[in-house]
Amino acid sequence: MSARRISRRLSARTRGGFQPRAIIALAVVWVLLWDRITLGNAVNGLIIGAVITQIFPLPSIQYFGRIHPWRLLVLTLRFFVDLVSAAIEVSIATLDRHPPKGGSIVEVHLRVRNELYMTIISALVSLVPGSIVVEARRTANVLYVHGFHVTTPEGLEELRRDVLAVETRVVRALGSDEELEAVMGATEKETA
Structure with missing residues (x-):
């Protein structure tokens, strides 16, 4: 395996992983799209959010400040x-x-x-x-x-x-x- 492929896999691993904030945000969007808050919509939104963040991992953003x-x-x-x-x-x-x-x-x-x-x-x-x-x-x-x-x-x-x-x-x-x-x-x- 080439060094470039290994590098891509490592960067994908460091970018991906479990992203609870992104999953919750996607679940909220999912529930809003259905225009009805139900347990089924919320669970489906969480599942879809987990799948999407695994397929399309979001890069992490460095933030060391604080809100004033x-x-x-x-x-x-x-x-x-x-x-x-x-x-x-x-x-x-x-x-x-x-x-x-x-x-x-x-x-x-x-x-x-x-x-x-x-x-x-x-x-x-x-x-x-x-x-x-x-x-x-x-x-x-x-x-x-x-x-x-x-x-x-x-x-x-x-x-x-x-x-x-x-x-x-x-x-x-x-x-x-x-x-x-x-x-x-x-x-x-x-x-x-």
């Missing part, structure tokens, strides 16, 4: 403020007789290397109207973000700062002390 409730509330409230203001901005641009032409893509190097944070940041940025993450490079820790209203170099820099501000809020809400120090230290260097 106040900062999580700030992150959530700021997201809703950004959501509403961007929706108004996009609506105005849509109704304008001369809407902004084009848009640009900016490369944003995230400061904390964590797949969970990258996923959350990508979701928060993409859910705000007018911006979307078009590519995420996990190995390089880079997001490529398109802004529909960005037409100048200053606009590119503002979009980059906005994405990094989202990263800062996510790390402040969910990160460990070391991750928070890394983000805050990088922020101080950028502003100096």
Whole structure:
């Protein structure tokens, strides 16, 4: 057997295994799909969840931080403020007789290397109207973000700062002390 096949089998074993949270989540989805909470639906959901997690094992996500409730509330409230203001901005641009032409893509190097944070940041940025993450490079820790209203170099820099501000809020809400120090230290260097 080749080294590549052995490596694949070992990585599949380390990724797979018993995943109770994933099984429970899939069982909940199963019960919601049937629109009726019964013992049979719940048991079938657990069985289906166990089978799916064995056939398609989910990769484990490293998370060493802790949730900071106040900062999580700030992150959530700021997201809703950004959501509403961007929706108004996009609506105005849509109704304008001369809407902004084009848009640009900016490369944003995230400061904390964590797949969970990258996923959350990508979701928060993409859910705000007018911006979307078009590519995420996990190995390089880079997001490529398109802004529909960005037409100048200053606009590119503002979009980059906005994405990094989202990263800062996510790390402040969910990160460990070391991750928070890394983000805050990088922020101080950028502003100096």
